[in-house]
Amino acid sequence: MRLVIARCSVDYEGRLTAHLPLATRLLLVKADGSVLVHSDGGSYKPLNWMSPPATLAVEPAEGERAAAGAEQVWTVRSGRTDDCLVVAVHEVLHDSSHDLGVDPGLVKDGVEAHLQRLLAEQVGLLGEGHVLVRREYPTAIGPVDLLVRAPGGGTVAVEVKRRGEIDGVEQLTRYLELLNRDPLIAPVTGVFAAQEIKPQARVLAGDRGIRCVLLDYDALRGVDDPSARLF
Template sequence: MRLVVARCTVVYAGRLDARLDEAIRLLMVKADGSVLVHADGGSYKPLNWMSPPCVLVEREGVWEVTNKAGEKLEITLHEVMHDTAHELGEDPGLIKDGVEAHLQVLLSERPQVFGEGWTLVRREHPTAIGPVDLLLRDHNGAYVAVEIKRRGEIDGVEQLTRYLDLMNRDPAISPVRGIFAAQEIKPQAKTLAVDRGIECKVFDYDALREIDDGKLRLF
Protein backbone atom coordinates (compact mmCIF):
# COMPACT_ATOMS: atom_id res chain seq x y z
CA MET A 1 0.00 0.00 0.00
CA ARG A 2 1.28 3.40 -1.01
CA LEU A 3 0.29 6.48 0.98
CA VAL A 4 0.66 9.90 -0.58
CA VAL A 5 -0.38 13.17 1.01
CA ALA A 6 -0.49 15.87 -1.63
CA ARG A 7 -2.09 19.07 -2.78
CA CYS A 8 -4.01 17.84 -5.81
CA THR A 9 -6.93 18.22 -8.17
CA VAL A 10 -8.99 15.26 -9.34
CA VAL A 11 -11.26 14.64 -12.31
CA TYR A 12 -13.48 11.60 -12.64
CA ALA A 13 -15.20 10.65 -15.87
CA GLY A 14 -17.18 7.45 -15.85
CA ARG A 15 -20.58 6.56 -14.53
CA LEU A 16 -20.83 10.28 -13.79
CA ASP A 17 -18.60 13.30 -14.30
CA ALA A 18 -17.13 14.91 -11.19
CA ARG A 19 -14.14 16.91 -10.06
CA LEU A 20 -12.28 17.92 -6.91
CA ASP A 21 -10.73 21.37 -6.79
CA GLU A 22 -7.24 21.89 -5.42
CA ALA A 23 -6.73 20.85 -1.79
CA ILE A 24 -4.50 18.64 0.35
CA ARG A 25 -5.74 15.05 0.46
CA LEU A 26 -4.63 11.52 1.18
CA LEU A 27 -4.13 9.32 -1.87
CA MET A 28 -4.19 5.61 -1.06
CA VAL A 29 -2.96 3.13 -3.66
CA LYS A 30 -3.76 -0.46 -2.71
CA ALA A 31 -1.90 -3.56 -3.79
CA ASP A 32 -4.72 -4.52 -6.16
CA GLY A 33 -4.26 -1.21 -8.02
CA SER A 34 -7.32 0.54 -6.61
CA VAL A 35 -6.96 4.20 -5.70
CA LEU A 36 -8.79 6.11 -2.96
CA VAL A 37 -8.86 9.88 -2.46
CA HIS A 38 -9.65 10.77 1.14
CA ALA A 39 -10.26 14.12 2.81
CA ASP A 40 -9.74 14.73 6.52
CA GLY A 41 -13.41 14.27 7.33
CA GLY A 42 -16.63 12.82 6.07
CA SER A 43 -17.31 9.16 6.62
CA TYR A 44 -15.56 6.06 5.43
CA LYS A 45 -16.40 6.83 1.82
CA PRO A 46 -13.60 8.46 -0.17
CA LEU A 47 -14.26 11.71 -2.01
CA ASN A 48 -13.37 9.88 -5.19
CA TRP A 49 -11.91 6.51 -6.09
CA MET A 50 -11.32 3.80 -8.67
CA SER A 51 -12.23 0.23 -7.83
CA PRO A 52 -10.13 -2.75 -8.92
CA PRO A 53 -9.35 -4.05 -11.43
CA CYS A 54 -7.77 -0.88 -12.76
CA VAL A 55 -4.44 0.45 -14.01
CA LEU A 56 -2.48 3.40 -12.64
CA VAL A 57 -0.11 5.22 -15.01
CA GLU A 58 2.05 7.93 -13.44
CA ARG A 59 3.85 10.58 -15.49
CA GLU A 60 4.98 14.10 -14.75
CA GLY A 61 2.91 14.58 -11.66
CA VAL A 62 -0.29 13.22 -13.16
CA TRP A 63 -1.88 9.93 -12.17
CA GLU A 64 -4.17 8.40 -14.73
CA VAL A 65 -6.24 5.53 -13.36
CA THR A 66 -8.39 3.66 -15.86
CA ASN A 67 -10.44 0.47 -15.95
CA LYS A 68 -11.86 -1.83 -18.60
CA ALA A 69 -15.24 -0.07 -18.66
CA GLY A 70 -13.52 3.13 -19.84
CA GLU A 71 -13.89 4.98 -16.56
CA LYS A 72 -11.06 7.36 -15.83
CA LEU A 73 -9.74 9.01 -12.67
CA GLU A 74 -7.15 11.70 -13.27
CA ILE A 75 -5.20 13.06 -10.32
CA THR A 76 -2.90 16.04 -10.79
CA LEU A 77 -0.32 16.43 -8.03
CA HIS A 78 0.70 20.03 -7.34
CA GLU A 79 2.76 19.42 -4.21
CA VAL A 80 3.67 16.15 -2.49
CA MET A 81 3.93 16.30 1.32
CA HIS A 82 4.35 12.61 2.02
CA ASP A 83 5.00 9.47 0.02
CA THR A 84 5.57 6.06 1.63
CA ALA A 85 4.96 2.43 0.72
CA HIS A 86 4.11 -0.44 3.07
CA GLU A 87 3.89 -4.23 2.83
CA LEU A 88 0.64 -5.28 4.44
CA GLY A 89 0.11 -8.81 3.17
CA GLU A 90 -3.14 -10.72 2.91
CA ASP A 91 -5.92 -9.91 5.32
CA PRO A 92 -7.92 -12.65 7.07
CA GLY A 93 -11.00 -10.42 6.68
CA LEU A 94 -13.92 -9.43 8.83
CA ILE A 95 -15.69 -12.07 10.89
CA LYS A 96 -19.30 -11.19 11.66
CA ASP A 97 -21.39 -12.67 14.44
CA GLY A 98 -24.83 -13.21 12.98
CA VAL A 99 -26.83 -12.05 15.93
CA GLU A 100 -30.34 -11.76 14.50
CA ALA A 101 -30.21 -15.19 12.88
CA HIS A 102 -28.79 -16.76 16.02
CA LEU A 103 -31.33 -14.96 18.21
CA GLN A 104 -34.07 -16.42 16.01
CA VAL A 105 -32.72 -19.94 16.47
CA LEU A 106 -32.33 -19.47 20.23
CA LEU A 107 -35.88 -18.18 20.63
CA SER A 108 -37.37 -20.83 18.33
CA GLU A 109 -35.76 -23.47 20.53
CA ARG A 110 -37.18 -21.91 23.67
CA PRO A 111 -40.74 -20.71 22.92
CA GLN A 112 -41.45 -20.98 26.66
CA VAL A 113 -39.44 -17.80 27.23
CA PHE A 114 -42.47 -16.02 25.75
CA GLY A 115 -44.83 -17.69 28.21
CA GLU A 116 -45.61 -20.88 30.10
CA GLY A 117 -46.96 -23.60 27.81
CA TRP A 118 -46.22 -21.71 24.55
CA THR A 119 -45.19 -23.79 21.55
CA LEU A 120 -43.47 -23.19 18.22
CA VAL A 121 -45.56 -23.66 15.07
CA ARG A 122 -42.67 -22.83 12.76
CA ARG A 123 -39.70 -20.60 12.13
CA GLU A 124 -39.75 -18.42 8.97
CA HIS A 125 -43.49 -18.92 8.57
CA PRO A 126 -44.25 -17.96 4.93
CA THR A 127 -46.75 -15.25 3.99
CA ALA A 128 -47.46 -13.60 0.65
CA ILE A 129 -45.17 -10.68 1.54
CA GLY A 130 -42.36 -12.69 3.12
CA PRO A 131 -41.60 -14.98 6.04
CA VAL A 132 -42.56 -14.16 9.62
CA ASP A 133 -39.62 -14.88 11.94
CA LEU A 134 -41.59 -17.04 14.38
CA LEU A 135 -45.16 -18.31 14.53
CA LEU A 136 -46.12 -19.50 18.01
CA ARG A 137 -49.26 -20.65 19.87
CA ASP A 138 -49.83 -19.49 23.40
CA HIS A 139 -51.12 -21.64 26.29
CA ASN A 140 -54.68 -21.21 24.94
CA GLY A 141 -53.67 -22.25 21.42
CA ALA A 142 -54.00 -18.72 20.03
CA TYR A 143 -51.52 -17.78 17.29
CA VAL A 144 -48.77 -15.26 17.92
CA ALA A 145 -46.43 -13.85 15.23
CA VAL A 146 -42.98 -12.76 16.42
CA GLU A 147 -40.70 -10.33 14.62
CA ILE A 148 -37.08 -10.50 15.80
CA LYS A 149 -34.55 -7.70 15.45
CA ARG A 150 -31.21 -7.00 17.04
CA ARG A 151 -32.24 -3.37 17.44
CA GLY A 152 -35.95 -2.73 17.44
CA GLU A 153 -36.85 0.33 15.35
CA ILE A 154 -39.96 1.67 13.71
CA ASP A 155 -39.59 -0.15 10.42
CA GLY A 156 -39.57 -3.47 12.30
CA VAL A 157 -42.94 -2.60 13.85
CA GLU A 158 -44.27 -1.64 10.42
CA GLN A 159 -43.07 -4.94 9.02
CA LEU A 160 -44.77 -6.92 11.78
CA THR A 161 -47.94 -4.86 11.31
CA ARG A 162 -48.06 -5.80 7.62
CA TYR A 163 -47.64 -9.48 8.48
CA LEU A 164 -50.39 -9.30 11.10
CA ASP A 165 -52.79 -7.51 8.73
CA LEU A 166 -52.24 -10.26 6.19
CA MET A 167 -52.35 -13.20 8.60
CA ASN A 168 -55.52 -11.96 10.25
CA ARG A 169 -57.28 -12.28 6.89
CA ASP A 170 -56.57 -16.02 6.99
CA PRO A 171 -59.49 -17.67 8.86
CA ALA A 172 -57.31 -20.77 9.51
CA ILE A 173 -55.12 -18.91 12.00
CA SER A 174 -56.96 -15.66 12.81
CA PRO A 175 -56.87 -14.03 15.30
CA VAL A 176 -53.09 -13.59 15.33
CA ARG A 177 -51.48 -11.14 17.70
CA GLY A 178 -47.92 -9.86 17.54
CA ILE A 179 -44.77 -9.72 19.63
CA PHE A 180 -41.85 -7.47 18.73
CA ALA A 181 -38.69 -9.07 20.13
CA ALA A 182 -35.26 -7.45 20.21
CA GLN A 183 -32.14 -7.00 22.26
CA GLU A 184 -33.00 -3.33 22.51
CA ILE A 185 -36.13 -1.43 21.48
CA LYS A 186 -36.07 2.27 20.63
CA PRO A 187 -38.69 4.37 22.52
CA GLN A 188 -40.36 5.46 19.28
CA ALA A 189 -40.68 1.86 18.13
CA LYS A 190 -42.08 0.79 21.51
CA THR A 191 -44.65 3.59 21.46
CA LEU A 192 -45.80 2.64 17.96
CA ALA A 193 -45.94 -1.06 18.82
CA VAL A 194 -47.99 -0.52 21.99
CA ASP A 195 -50.33 1.79 20.09
CA ARG A 196 -50.95 -1.04 17.65
CA GLY A 197 -51.52 -3.64 20.35
CA ILE A 198 -48.17 -5.29 19.71
CA GLU A 199 -46.31 -6.56 22.75
CA CYS A 200 -42.61 -5.68 23.11
CA LYS A 201 -40.09 -8.10 24.55
CA VAL A 202 -36.43 -7.31 25.18
CA PHE A 203 -34.04 -10.27 25.32
CA ASP A 204 -30.54 -10.47 26.65
CA TYR A 205 -28.62 -12.27 23.92
CA ASP A 206 -25.83 -13.48 26.16
CA ALA A 207 -28.29 -14.86 28.74
CA LEU A 208 -30.19 -16.70 25.99
CA ARG A 209 -26.93 -18.10 24.69
CA GLU A 210 -26.16 -19.44 28.16
CA ILE A 211 -29.56 -21.12 28.23
CA ASP A 212 -28.66 -22.58 24.86
CA ASP A 213 -25.36 -23.80 26.24
CA GLY A 214 -27.22 -25.57 29.04
CA LYS A 215 -25.72 -23.39 31.75
CA LEU A 216 -29.08 -21.97 32.78
CA ARG A 217 -32.50 -23.61 32.82
CA LEU A 218 -34.49 -21.05 34.73
CA PHE A 219 -37.53 -20.70 32.48
Protein backbone atom coordinates in the same frame (compact mmCIF):
# COMPACT_ATOMS: atom_id res chain seq x y z
CA MET B 1 -44.70 -0.49 -8.16
CA ARG B 2 -45.87 2.87 -9.47
CA LEU B 3 -43.76 5.97 -8.77
CA VAL B 4 -45.40 9.37 -9.19
CA ILE B 5 -43.72 12.69 -8.43
CA ALA B 6 -46.39 15.35 -8.23
CA ARG B 7 -47.37 18.69 -6.75
CA CYS B 8 -50.17 17.68 -4.45
CA SER B 9 -52.00 18.21 -1.19
CA VAL B 10 -53.01 15.28 1.02
CA ASP B 11 -55.84 14.77 3.50
CA TYR B 12 -56.34 11.78 5.80
CA GLU B 13 -59.90 11.23 7.03
CA GLY B 14 -61.13 8.64 9.52
CA ARG B 15 -60.02 7.74 13.04
CA LEU B 16 -57.79 10.80 12.84
CA THR B 17 -57.51 13.73 10.46
CA ALA B 18 -54.32 15.17 8.98
CA HIS B 19 -53.52 17.65 6.23
CA LEU B 20 -50.43 18.13 4.08
CA PRO B 21 -50.49 21.44 2.17
CA LEU B 22 -49.57 21.74 -1.48
CA ALA B 23 -45.96 20.67 -2.19
CA THR B 24 -43.95 18.40 -4.47
CA ARG B 25 -43.95 14.82 -3.17
CA LEU B 26 -43.30 11.22 -4.17
CA LEU B 27 -46.36 8.95 -4.28
CA LEU B 28 -45.69 5.21 -4.09
CA VAL B 29 -48.43 2.79 -5.15
CA LYS B 30 -47.46 -0.78 -4.28
CA ALA B 31 -48.79 -4.06 -5.63
CA ASP B 32 -50.06 -5.04 -2.16
CA GLY B 33 -52.51 -2.10 -2.28
CA SER B 34 -50.63 0.29 -0.02
CA VAL B 35 -50.12 3.94 -0.97
CA LEU B 36 -47.36 6.01 0.63
CA VAL B 37 -46.64 9.75 0.47
CA HIS B 38 -42.96 10.73 0.80
CA SER B 39 -41.07 14.01 0.93
CA ASP B 40 -37.37 14.50 0.18
CA GLY B 41 -36.57 14.39 3.91
CA GLY B 42 -37.55 12.40 6.95
CA SER B 43 -35.47 9.34 6.08
CA TYR B 44 -37.47 6.18 5.33
CA LYS B 45 -40.76 7.16 6.97
CA PRO B 46 -43.62 8.41 4.76
CA LEU B 47 -45.48 11.61 5.63
CA ASN B 48 -48.74 9.71 5.37
CA TRP B 49 -49.89 6.36 4.02
CA MET B 50 -52.67 3.81 3.72
CA SER B 51 -51.83 0.23 4.60
CA PRO B 52 -53.22 -2.76 2.67
CA PRO B 53 -55.83 -3.92 1.97
CA ALA B 54 -56.84 -0.73 0.22
CA THR B 55 -58.38 0.42 -3.06
CA LEU B 56 -57.30 3.39 -5.19
CA ALA B 57 -59.68 5.39 -7.37
CA VAL B 58 -58.43 8.24 -9.61
CA GLU B 59 -60.96 10.81 -10.85
CA PRO B 60 -60.87 14.29 -12.41
CA ALA B 61 -60.90 17.07 -9.83
CA GLU B 62 -64.20 18.90 -9.35
CA GLY B 63 -65.61 21.74 -7.30
CA GLU B 64 -63.33 23.47 -4.80
CA ARG B 65 -60.37 21.23 -5.59
CA ALA B 66 -60.60 21.98 -9.31
CA ALA B 67 -60.95 25.69 -8.56
CA ALA B 68 -57.78 25.48 -6.44
CA GLY B 69 -55.88 24.07 -9.43
CA ALA B 70 -56.07 20.30 -8.88
CA GLU B 71 -56.27 18.11 -11.99
CA GLN B 72 -56.89 14.72 -10.36
CA VAL B 73 -58.15 13.39 -7.04
CA TRP B 74 -56.78 10.09 -5.74
CA THR B 75 -59.05 8.45 -3.19
CA VAL B 76 -57.48 5.58 -1.27
CA ARG B 77 -59.95 3.68 0.91
CA SER B 78 -59.02 1.17 3.60
CA GLY B 79 -60.45 -2.32 3.20
CA ARG B 80 -60.80 -2.70 6.97
CA THR B 81 -62.02 0.66 8.29
CA ASP B 82 -63.71 3.82 7.07
CA ASP B 83 -60.33 5.59 6.84
CA CYS B 84 -59.60 7.40 3.60
CA LEU B 85 -56.52 9.08 2.09
CA VAL B 86 -57.33 11.81 -0.43
CA VAL B 87 -54.57 13.18 -2.67
CA ALA B 88 -55.35 16.26 -4.76
CA VAL B 89 -52.84 16.16 -7.65
CA HIS B 90 -52.12 19.57 -9.21
CA GLU B 91 -49.25 18.63 -11.53
CA VAL B 92 -47.60 15.31 -12.40
CA LEU B 93 -43.84 15.66 -12.91
CA HIS B 94 -43.05 11.96 -13.31
CA ASP B 95 -45.11 8.78 -13.59
CA SER B 96 -43.60 5.33 -14.08
CA SER B 97 -44.40 1.72 -13.20
CA HIS B 98 -41.92 -1.07 -12.49
CA ASP B 99 -42.38 -4.79 -11.89
CA LEU B 100 -40.12 -5.63 -8.93
CA GLY B 101 -41.02 -9.32 -8.88
CA VAL B 102 -41.18 -11.43 -5.72
CA ASP B 103 -38.90 -10.17 -2.98
CA PRO B 104 -36.82 -12.90 -1.28
CA GLY B 105 -37.15 -11.13 2.06
CA LEU B 106 -34.60 -9.70 4.44
CA VAL B 107 -31.37 -11.66 4.88
CA LYS B 108 -30.55 -11.34 8.55
CA ASP B 109 -27.06 -10.84 9.90
CA GLY B 110 -25.44 -13.55 12.01
CA VAL B 111 -26.54 -12.25 15.40
CA GLU B 112 -30.15 -11.66 14.31
CA ALA B 113 -30.45 -15.10 12.72
CA HIS B 114 -28.93 -16.64 15.83
CA LEU B 115 -31.40 -14.79 18.05
CA GLN B 116 -34.26 -16.18 15.99
CA ARG B 117 -32.99 -19.75 16.32
CA LEU B 118 -32.33 -19.44 20.04
CA LEU B 119 -35.76 -17.96 20.74
CA ALA B 120 -37.38 -20.74 18.70
CA GLU B 121 -35.60 -23.27 20.93
CA GLN B 122 -36.65 -21.38 24.09
CA VAL B 123 -40.08 -20.17 23.01
CA GLY B 124 -41.29 -20.48 26.62
CA LEU B 125 -39.63 -17.11 27.20
CA LEU B 126 -42.68 -15.60 25.51
CA GLY B 127 -44.85 -17.04 28.26
CA GLU B 128 -45.67 -20.38 29.82
CA GLY B 129 -47.45 -22.76 27.47
CA HIS B 130 -46.32 -21.18 24.19
CA VAL B 131 -45.44 -23.76 21.51
CA LEU B 132 -43.49 -23.15 18.30
CA VAL B 133 -45.46 -23.83 15.11
CA ARG B 134 -42.78 -22.89 12.57
CA ARG B 135 -39.79 -20.70 11.91
CA GLU B 136 -39.84 -18.50 8.80
CA TYR B 137 -43.60 -18.88 8.32
CA PRO B 138 -44.30 -17.80 4.71
CA THR B 139 -46.56 -14.90 3.72
CA ALA B 140 -47.08 -13.06 0.44
CA ILE B 141 -44.73 -10.28 1.57
CA GLY B 142 -42.02 -12.39 3.19
CA PRO B 143 -41.58 -14.88 6.03
CA VAL B 144 -42.56 -14.21 9.64
CA ASP B 145 -39.63 -15.08 11.94
CA LEU B 146 -41.65 -17.30 14.31
CA LEU B 147 -45.24 -18.47 14.35
CA VAL B 148 -46.22 -19.63 17.83
CA ARG B 149 -49.31 -21.19 19.38
CA ALA B 150 -50.42 -19.50 22.61
CA PRO B 151 -51.77 -21.59 25.52
CA GLY B 152 -55.31 -20.27 24.99
CA GLY B 153 -55.30 -21.48 21.37
CA GLY B 154 -54.51 -18.15 19.71
CA THR B 155 -51.64 -17.60 17.30
CA VAL B 156 -48.67 -15.30 17.86
CA ALA B 157 -46.43 -13.85 15.13
CA VAL B 158 -42.96 -12.95 16.41
CA GLU B 159 -40.58 -10.55 14.67
CA VAL B 160 -36.99 -10.82 15.95
CA LYS B 161 -34.52 -7.96 15.66
CA ARG B 162 -31.13 -7.14 17.11
CA ARG B 163 -32.20 -3.51 17.45
CA GLY B 164 -35.91 -2.81 17.53
CA GLU B 165 -36.92 0.33 15.66
CA ILE B 166 -40.09 1.73 14.10
CA ASP B 167 -39.54 0.01 10.74
CA GLY B 168 -39.55 -3.38 12.50
CA VAL B 169 -42.91 -2.60 14.09
CA GLU B 170 -44.25 -1.54 10.69
CA GLN B 171 -42.98 -4.79 9.18
CA LEU B 172 -44.72 -6.87 11.86
CA THR B 173 -47.91 -4.83 11.42
CA ARG B 174 -47.99 -5.74 7.72
CA TYR B 175 -47.52 -9.41 8.57
CA LEU B 176 -50.36 -9.29 11.10
CA GLU B 177 -52.71 -7.70 8.58
CA LEU B 178 -52.09 -10.59 6.17
CA LEU B 179 -52.11 -13.40 8.74
CA ASN B 180 -55.40 -12.28 10.25
CA ARG B 181 -57.07 -12.85 6.88
CA ASP B 182 -56.40 -16.60 7.25
CA PRO B 183 -59.31 -18.16 9.19
CA LEU B 184 -57.18 -21.23 10.01
CA ILE B 185 -54.82 -19.24 12.25
CA ALA B 186 -56.72 -16.03 13.11
CA PRO B 187 -56.82 -14.27 15.46
CA VAL B 188 -53.09 -13.53 15.34
CA THR B 189 -51.38 -11.19 17.81
CA GLY B 190 -47.83 -9.85 17.57
CA VAL B 191 -44.66 -9.92 19.63
CA PHE B 192 -41.73 -7.64 18.80
CA ALA B 193 -38.58 -9.21 20.27
CA ALA B 194 -35.17 -7.54 20.26
CA GLN B 195 -32.03 -6.99 22.29
CA GLU B 196 -32.80 -3.27 22.36
CA ILE B 197 -36.10 -1.55 21.58
CA LYS B 198 -36.18 2.17 20.86
CA PRO B 199 -38.75 4.23 22.84
CA GLN B 200 -40.54 5.33 19.67
CA ALA B 201 -40.87 1.70 18.58
CA ARG B 202 -42.33 0.76 21.98
CA VAL B 203 -44.94 3.51 21.71
CA LEU B 204 -45.94 2.48 18.18
CA ALA B 205 -46.05 -1.21 19.14
CA GLY B 206 -48.26 -0.46 22.15
CA ASP B 207 -50.60 1.63 20.01
CA ARG B 208 -51.02 -1.34 17.65
CA GLY B 209 -51.49 -3.95 20.37
CA ILE B 210 -48.07 -5.52 19.81
CA ARG B 211 -46.20 -6.83 22.86
CA CYS B 212 -42.50 -6.02 23.23
CA VAL B 213 -40.01 -8.56 24.61
CA LEU B 214 -36.35 -7.81 25.38
CA LEU B 215 -33.89 -10.58 24.54
CA ASP B 216 -30.65 -11.25 26.43
CA TYR B 217 -28.30 -12.76 23.86
CA ASP B 218 -25.82 -14.15 26.38
CA ALA B 219 -28.56 -15.67 28.52
CA LEU B 220 -30.15 -17.27 25.44
CA ARG B 221 -26.78 -18.80 24.55
CA GLY B 222 -26.34 -20.10 28.09
CA VAL B 223 -23.10 -18.20 28.72
CA ASP B 224 -24.59 -15.80 31.24
CA ASP B 225 -26.79 -16.41 34.27
CA PRO B 226 -28.90 -13.30 34.95
CA SER B 227 -29.68 -14.55 38.48
CA ALA B 228 -25.97 -14.44 39.36
CA ARG B 229 -25.54 -10.77 38.48
CA LEU B 230 -24.88 -8.17 41.17
CA PHE B 231 -26.33 -5.40 38.95
